Amino acid sequence: MASKLTNRLRALYTATNQHRILSSHTGAQTAFLFSSSRLASDVPSLSNPSSAPPPQIPQSVKTSSAPSSLNQNELAKFAAIAETWWNSEGPFKPLHAINPTRLAFIRSTLCRHFGRDQYSPKPFEGLKFVDVGCGGGILSEPLARMGATVTGVDAVEKNINIARLHADLDPSTSTIEYCCTTAEKLVEEQRTFDAVIALEVIEHVANPAEFCKSLATLTVSNGATVISTINRSMRAYATAIIAAEYLLHWLPKGTHQWSSFLTPEELVLILQRASVSVKEMAGFVFNPLTGRWSLSDDIGVNFIAFGTKNS
Amino acid sequence: MNSLIVILVRYCICTDSTEKLSLLFEGGMKCRRAELTRYRLCPIRPPRNQWYATLIEDSKCGLINRKFAETVYRLKVPRRNFCADGASTAPSSKCGPPGYDAKVGHYDVAIVGGGMVGMALACSLASMPLTKHLNVAIIDSNPALSGRFCIKKEDPPDPRVSTVTPATISLFKEIGAWKYVEQHRHAYFDKMQVWDYTGLGYTRYNARDVNKEVLGCVVENRVLHNSLLSCLQNAEFQKTIYPSRLLNLHLNSSSARVDSTSSGLPLHGQGPSVKLDLIDGGSLYAKLVVGADGSKSRVRELAGFKTTGWNYSQNAIICTVKHSVENQCAWQRFLPAGPIALLPMDDKFSNIVWTMNPNEANDRRVMQEDDFVKDVNNALDYGYGPHPKSSMFGNGGILSWLKADVTSANELFEVPPKVVNLTSDRLVFPLSLMHANNYASNHVALIGDSAHTVHPLAGQGVNLGFGDAFALSRVIAEGIAVGTDIGEVSLMRKYEAERKAANIAMMAVLDGFQKAYSVDFGPLNILRAAAFHGAHYISPLKRSIISYASGEQKLPLFF
Ligand SMILES: Cc1cc2nc3c(=O)[nH]c(=O)nc-3n(C[C@H](O)[C@H](O)[C@H](O)COP(=O)(O)OP(=O)(O)OC[C@H]3O[C@@H](n4cnc5c(N)ncnc54)[C@H](O)[C@@H]3O)c2cc1C
Ligand SMILES: C[S@@+](CC[C@H](N)C(=O)[O-])C[C@H]1O[C@@H](n2cnc3c(N)ncnc32)[C@H](O)[C@@H]1O
Numbered sequence: 098m099a100s101k102l103t104n105r106l107r108a109l110y111t112a113t114n115q116h117r118i119l120s121s122h123t124g125a126q127t128a129f130l131f132s133s134s135r136l137a138s139d140v141p142s143l144s145n146p147s148s149a150p151p152p153q154i155p156q157s158v159k160t161s162s163a164p165s166s167l168n169q170n171e172l173a174k175f176a177a178i179a180e181t182w183w184n185s186e187g188p189f190k191p192l193h194a195i196n197p198t199r200l201a202f203i204r205s206t207l208c209r210h211f212g213r214d215q216y217s218p219k220p221f222e223g224l225k226f227v228d229v230g231c232g233g234g235i236l237s238e239p240l241a242r243m244g245a246t247v248t249g250v251d252a253v254e255k256n257i258n259i260a261r262l263h264a265d266l267d268p269s270t271s272t273i274e275y276c277c278t279t280a281e282k283l284v285e286e287q288r289t290f291d292a293v294i295a296l297e298v299i300e301h302v303a304n305p306a307e308f309c310k311s312l313a314t315l316t317v318s319n320g321a322t323v324i325s326t327i328n329r330s331m332r333a334y335a336t337a338i339i340a341a342e343y344l345l346h347w348l349p350k351g352t353h354q355w356s357s358f359l360t361p362e363e364l365v366l367i368l369q370r371a372s373v374s375v376k377e378m379a380g381f382v383f384n385p386l387t388g389r390w391s392l393s394d395d396i397g398v399n400f401i402a403f404g405t406k407n408s
Numbered sequence: 409m410n411s412l413i414v415i416l417v418r419y420c421i422c423t424d425s426t427e428k429l430s431l432l433f434e435g436g437m438k439c440r441r442a443e444l445t446r447y448r449l450c451p452i453r454p455p456r457n458q459w460y461a462t463l464i465e466d467s468k469c470g471l472i473n474r475k476f477a478e479t480v481y482r483l484k485v486p487r488r489n490f491c492a493d494g495a496s497t498a499p500s501s502k503c504g505p506p507g508y509d510a511k512v513g514h515y516d517v518a519i520v521g522g523g524m525v526g527m528a529l530a531c532s533l534a535s536m537p538l539t540k541h542l543n544v545a546i547i548d549s550n551p552a553l554s555g556r557f558c559i560k561k562e563d564p565p566d567p568r569v570s571t572v573t574p575a576t577i578s579l580f581k582e583i584g585a586w587k588y589v590e591q592h593r594h595a596y597f598d599k600m601q602v603w604d605y606t607g608l609g610y611t612r613y614n615a616r617d618v619n620k621e622v623l624g625c626v627v628e629n630r631v632l633h634n635s636l637l638s639c640l641q642n643a644e645f646q647k648t649i650y651p652s653r654l655l656n657l658h659l660n661s662s663s664a665r666v667d668s669t670s671s672g673l674p675l676h677g678q679g680p681s682v683k684l685d686l687i688d689g690g691s692l693y694a695k696l697v698v699g700a701d702g703s704k705s706r707v708r709e710l711a712g713f714k715t716t717g718w719n720y721s722q723n724a725i726i727c728t729v730k731h732s733v734e735n736q737c738a739w740q741r742f743l744p745a746g747p748i749a750l751l752p753m754d755d756k757f758s759n760i761v762w763t764m765n766p767n768e769a770n771d772r773r774v775m776q777e778d779d780f781v782k783d784v785n786n787a788l789d790y791g792y793g794p795h796p797k798s799s800m801f802g803n804g805g806i807l808s809w810l811k812a813d814v815t816s817a818n819e820l821f822e823v824p825p826k827v828v829n830l831t832s833d834r835l836v837f838p839l840s841l842m843h844a845n846n847y848a849s850n851h852v853a854l855i856g857d858s859a860h861t862v863h864p865l866a867g868q869g870v871n872l873g874f875g876d877a878f879a880l881s882r883v884i885a886e887g888i889a890v891g892t893d894i895g896e897v898s899l900m901r902k903y904e905a906e907r908k909a910a911n912i913a914m915m916a917v918l919d920g921f922q923k924a925y926s927v928d929f930g931p932l933n934i935l936r937a938a939a940f941h942g943a944h945y946i947s948p949l950k951r952s953i954i955s956y957a958s959g960e961q962k963l964p965l966f967f
Contacts, residue, residue: 197892
């Protein structure tokens with residue numbers, strides 16, 4: 098798979114390098130796709146206001162002069178369902194279900210990258226990780242159990258509160274440092290980490306390219322960046338939006354906007370520009386028979402990418 | 409067909425079945441497996457050689473054991489020596505490396521019940537790189553766990569034995585417990601003969617048919633238990649034995665789910681662990697409580713798992729007998745009231761498991777020894793009906809064209825060696841079948857007899873339990889690899905899904921067997937006999953029966 102991917106990417110790079118115009122065109126298109134001025138019909142409406150508290154705009158993050166990755170509409174959606182982060186049968190069920198699988202990818206790639214023992218119960222001991230857009234801490238907690246020194250950040254204060262309370266339940270996760278902030282703010286504070294992880298966040302931010310730049314700046318040289326998101330493919334549209342939001346009611350309606358999804362090629366490109374080289378990529382596939390997710394080379398719907406910061 | 413399935417009963421265990429099943433399903437997905445292996449979790453165990461190297465190192469590490477015993481800072485019970493190896497152990501609380509933060513009385517896993525299955529779980533956890541750091545408590549008042557307990561090789565065998573399958577043997581080897589079994593009495597067998605009282609058919613199985621050395625091994629339960637104990641004592645592992653019994657569980661339901669409260673902030677409760685109260689007034693906390701406390705499981709009751717089950721109006725008599733020659737084959741003959749099995753036990757001993765109706769069982773338990781021996785010899789020879797004639801469907805018969813290169817197809821019917829005398833009491837057990845509707849909930853899992861009991865027929869029950877113990881430890885290791893809270897219900901459900909399928913298949917077979925053979929009806933008998941012949945001569949079929957029976961294959965072809 099890696100070689101197939103590399104070939105695809107190489108083709109893409111060559112194409113973009115040879116045709117500057119095309120490259121800038123792609124860039125423009127990308128910028129257009131992710132501009133915050135979306136069609137009115139795209140603006141999500143919360144599906145079930147009766148069961149969820151009224152959406153509130155997170156108060157905590159003050160807008161600063163630096164370019165902000167915040168998309169207030171998106172954040173309001175998460176604030177509205179913050180209580181349900183740890184209900185594995187609630188709105189975040191898909192994240193709970195996919196968690197072991199994406200952690201397996203992270204374990205496998207990062208153990209190899211950092212030369213850690215695959216058989217160790219705590220392979221990430223001594224490494225500093227940041228989980229950007231950590232939500233209620235679904236990913237931060239396992240990373241802490243795997244030995245990493247974890248900082249979890251999210252733009253929604255409610256999420257951070259939930260994350261803190263939950264992590265305090267278990268001594269092995271109570272060491273996580275949670276902050277209500279953004280990647281840009283961390284950059285301003287000149288924080289750096291051995292690994293910067295942002296899973297299922299980039300499709301909710303205002304400017305993915307800028308966001309990736311911040312992630313890259315937070316990564317130490319030769320450190321790792323891991324990003325997962327949903328592909329902007331017809332299949333992703335069908336499965337992630339129609340099936341997950343409307344048919345199966347896994348996700349509240351309006352959770353995703355198809356137009357804000359990145360294709361793997363686009364992600365690789367914007368990371369490349371931020372001096373992160375993507376080394377491995379994998380897709381997630383859901384098996385309806387077992388109800389489990391597994392890693393696959395099919396990156397058509399959900400995918401995860403591991404890259405390293407160029408030194 | 410039924411009767412073919414029936415033949416499996418004695419030796420069938422399906423240890424790895426669901427693993428293969430899920431692989432199969434995954435294989436059907438779009439992913440290319442070869443490419444995926446890179447992302448798969450590391451195998452739970454390191455490659456063999458490396459593993460053995462660690463083992464050797466461990467066994468050289470008497471030093472480490474001593475060091476461990478010395479770091480104990482709160483002794484509950486005076487140290488005692490165990491006979492198997494003289495290694496000292498100290499039931500203790502926490503004795504972790506300095507800096508390891510754990511409060512006294514807080515454990516990762518609490519195993520309630522240190523029987524064969526509970527001990528197998530502890531050993532398995534102690535043997536895997538991803539789980540050997542776990543802090544484990546074992547709760548059992550059984551003095552065998554904390555007292556000096558020696559089995560001498562000269563002692564006559566105990567009648568409570570188990571027929572362990574090759575799958576169980578290799579699991580025992582992996583955790584390093586089999587070498588202790590081999591220091592005691594154990595009887596491998598590579599041949600098996602199954603026939604019935606109608607005289608219409610018989611089948612002989614041979615390990616060679618499946619390129620195996622053995623079909624199984626008969627071991628006393630106390631030897632299995634003691635070996636696991638020795639294995640655990642020699643492992644570098646933080647274990648604490650509580651010589652008590654579980655009284656109560658405080659399940660903290662809020663840790664699974666964050667509920668909204670009026671304050672707007674969710675969460676309450678004391679964290680993701682369960683409090684266990686013991687009958688001696690003590691208590692402890694654990695992230696995962698494993699019920700390995702047998703068929704009357706207190707954990708099962710306290711966690712509210714419902715069960716399904718029934719009694720058969722049949723009992724089994726078990727006892728140890730002596731022959732004048734060595735017995736090297738496992739024998740089973742189906743009689744009108746149930747099967748009689750004669751299992752080899754080494755040193756001219758054999759074990760008898762004989763199923764019959766309760767009145768008969770009571771009579772036979774108290775009758776004169778001579779009369780009982782006569783009954784046994786009769787039941788294994790001409791009693792109830794003639795010897796099967798191999799010419800019936802035999803070598804020149806209708807099925808002969810199917811005959812392939814199966815060596816034992818040419819083997820003639822044999823009569824088992826005569827029993828000379830009894831060397832143990834006769835124990836009687838009612839046959840029953842019980843299955844817990846669930847094996848797992850948040851922070852709780854059931855293994856072994858607490859999840860399912862089958863009748864002691866030929867000692868099969870415990871292989872299922874060992875399968876549970878090893879599957880659970882594997883699932884825990886997989887969870888730890890990806891940083892999961894080990895008590896989390898989703899992880900426990902993975903274990904449940906894997907084992908339920910295997911155990912139910914086995915129980916259905918046992919139950920079907922029970923029903924098929926409680927009917928004495930002419931045409932059915934002939935079908936049974938035809939099935940024997942089929943099994944005897946059609947080699948692929950037979951091969952699949954043996955591999956199923958020896959715990960290696962999911963289901964036989966025809967199932
Ligand atoms: C009397 C008897 C004879 C048997 N004979 C045979 C035979 O000949 N062949 C065969 O294959 N199978 C036989 N079986 C079944 C076989 O023993 C089981 O399949 C096997 O032992 C299951 O192992 P286990 O560890 O799950 O449960 P068990 O062996 O039942 O072990 C349960 C353990 O839990 C402990 N315990 C129970 N309650 C508590 C509590 N509240 N707190 C703490 N600890 C507790 C007990 O002390 C015990 O050590 C027999 C069973 C019994 C009861
Ligand atoms: C789908 S959730 C993913 C949560 C978590 N990463 C996981 O995968 O389990 C997206 C999270 O990103 C947060 N988020 C969205 N935009 C953000 C931004 N610009 N900066 C920081 N967090 C953001 C949201 O509040 C939400 O908690």
